[in-house]
Amino acid sequence: MTFKPAPWPRKLRSQHWYGGTSRDTIYHRGWMKNQGYPHDLFDGRPIIGILNTWSDLTPCNGHLRELAEKVKAGVWEAGGFPVEVPVFSASENTFRPTAMMYRNLAALATEEAMRGQPMDGAVLLVGCDKTTPSLLMAAASTDIPSIVVTGGPMLNGYFRGERVGSGTHLWKFSEAVKAGEMTQEEFLEAEASMSRSSGTCNTMGTASTMASMAEALGMALSGNAAIPAVDSRRRVMAQMTGRRIVQMVKDDLKPSDVMTKAAFENAIRTNAAIGGSTNAVIHLLAIAGRVGVDLTLDDWDRCGRDVPTVVNLMPSGKYLMEEFFYAGGLPVVLKRLGEAGLLHRDALTVSGATIWDEVKDVANHNDDVILPAEKALAQSGGIVVVKGNLAPKGAVLKPSAASAHLMAHRGRAVVFEDIDDYKAKIDDEALDIDESCVMVLKNCGPKGYPGMAEVGNMGLPPKVLRKGITDMVRISDARMSGTAYGTVVLHTSPEAAAGGPLAVVRSGDFIELDVPNRRLHLDISEAELAARLATWQPAHEQAASGYAWLHQAHVEGADTGADLDFLKGCRGSPVGKDSH
Known part of the structure; x- marks a missing residue:
């Protein structure tokens, strides 16, 4: 140019x-x-x-x-x-x-x-x-x-001779503690090496x-x-x-x-x-x-x-x-x-x-x-965009941080209605989940959290980690930290809080992730999906005032950048009239 x-x-x-x-x-x-x-x-x-x-x-x-x-x-x-x-x-x-x-x-x-x-x-x-x-x-x-x-x-950070990546090793060490492979004291010792x-x-x-x-x-x-x-x-x-x-x-x-x-x-x-x-x-x-x-x-x-x-x-x-x-x-x-x-x-x-x-x-x-x-770490390393009846406007996945064996996977959904529901259930040994399941997290998108927090890389259940399993398919309308890893489908749009199909997924449903064919499919009939969406009601009250209200009222979906609708476009910088 x-x-x-x-x-x-x-x-x-x-x-x-x-x-x-x-x-x-x-x-x-x-x-x-x-x-x-x-x-x-x-x-x-x-x-x-x-x-x-x-x-x-x-x-x-x-x-x-x-x-x-x-x-x-x-x-x-x-x-x-x-x-x-x-x-x-x-x-x-x-x-x-x-x-x-x-x-x-x-x-x-x-x-x-x-x-x-x-x-x-x-x-x-x-x-x-x-x-x-x-x-x-x-x-x-x-x-x-x-x-x-x-x-x-x-x-660079170092802990006992190993490079420590900020964020990445936080997730790794946290999972190791839950799996019984690392003590809490060792985790605290490692903390000092993360940000030197x-x-x-x-x-x-x-x-x-x-x-x-x-x-x-x-x-x-x-x-x-x-x-x-x-x-x-x-x-x-x-x-x-x-x-x-x-x-x-x-x-x-x-x-x-x-x-x-x-x-x-x-x-x-x-x-x-x-x-x-x-x-x-x-x-x-x-x-x-x-x-x-x-x-x-x-x-x-x-x-x-x-x-x-x-x-x-x-x-x-x-x-x-x-x-x-x-x-x-x-x-x-x-x-x-x-x-x-x-x-x-x-x-x-x-x-x-x-x-x-x-x-x-x-x-x-x-x-x-x-x-x-x-x-190369991945021959096709670009961000993958998957679509289907579970994500009509798209969802994303980072293939270089995912597990090859999970890129084409069908599993039973285990649903968490929001991040508090996830935290309340994930450590419960009675939770009906194994490594073949698909973890689903709702109401964590731009409107839902609100703000779209980095919670999409849900930690795995301790009973799965103890088997030596380090990855499962996870799906949400949330984001995840760029330091995180795993077969994690993010930014599912429309989000659950806006009445997207993610909102009506139930535990026991089967979900198919097919990365090569860019497909994310909820395995229920069109009629069943339409019936569930017709009876859906928002799970959380909207903010009544302040910036949270403004954000929830005007934020757009993740598929277009989650900006506020009235800020789109180049508006320039005219000097304007002096007020004095």
Whole structure:
């Protein structure tokens, strides 16, 4: 794609606040000067908002204030005026009921912070998994020149000589305790090894996946995704990003120029190659909806179906993000896709160059971390979209994290009406369940939980784990952590709380999962299904007020990104009238 920069110099957006000598201009500019800014900083140079998702209660982003200083340095060096702006920060490991419930609120709040304040460009300073999509959604909605820099993954964890992947080993060790293979004391000892430095999850969880998606979309500088949080090169990346955004403003290089349909297809194929999180499906659908690109679940299946998973990282493989960086990181994967004809090489990036120009000369430094295609973890590694009478609008499954013997399976349903019902029953030795059954969890979708929590990877019953069984087919309208694994069908749409067929599944029904043929079928007659749906009543009361009410009233289904219906589309960033 050829991008034609806008003429420079020209009047910038911020000059509607700070340019001239009117009463209103002096009002805006004069108050800013109380921070010690000299008058010539308001002379028309680009004002760059550093949108910082730092929070002490978002531990993945706890180091972003330091990183923001490096971004500022880069902006100053390039002749811009940096202003740091704290924005809504939601952490999956602290927010209840789930950070996903607040992704759309964070996007809305950030969008209005961008639209209502004198920013000519924005650096999206993100880390924990929901902060990346929420700020990209905001940038897509306002279409102000924007660029992503992430906080980076934490260093490898080790416990008794074994690599410990954040999240992945939490599930593994928890199951080992229930199976009697690990003591509670050993579990507590292992806890200290799980998070030994600043940064996001060190597995290919949702945070690292979304950092990779930002880079594959062209919204971050090449190489950004994998640099460890504590590596000095992460700070260099932040400073270079600060320099770059100033030129992007001068060129008027906007998110809509970068995030095209081709860019989204590149990201989908990249997600397959890295064994990325199923959460990327919902987030990319939502971002596409904001920028005005027609992206569907069918695009996920079409683009990802023939892409091998070549990144040998947990939860699909054995290594962690630190090794991925040392091997060459995401640019190596993008080059591999380009060589295989699976990359739109001319897709534009925030660097001003095409994605192929950014990666064509990189080298793979460890072919056990970034595997040859013939040694791929999964030859068809893309997110699978299954449909049928149980999921008319689709459901998703991550094949690289699933068990091959369960990809075509028919079993008796064991139904949990909601997450509380699951917790009350799963440890009961009298529960009528074995490894051939299909575990079904309802009412955990966007409206139902509410917010769509990461509970879809239900832990197996202890009596099954004690047999040495480590996987069963699980189906829900929930999400699961990108650090999790298993043959888990997620995002079933329409969700149970909206009256989808999942709502009327009963224990004892038989369900067929047929991944090769993309089918998810409830084995009852059409007449029986229609009769059950006709008598269905919602299981839970809707929220009466507050954001929970707004969310439940306006959230769309997982199959379109679970965004709020009134936030779809690129609405731009008009300056508007001064109210003073």
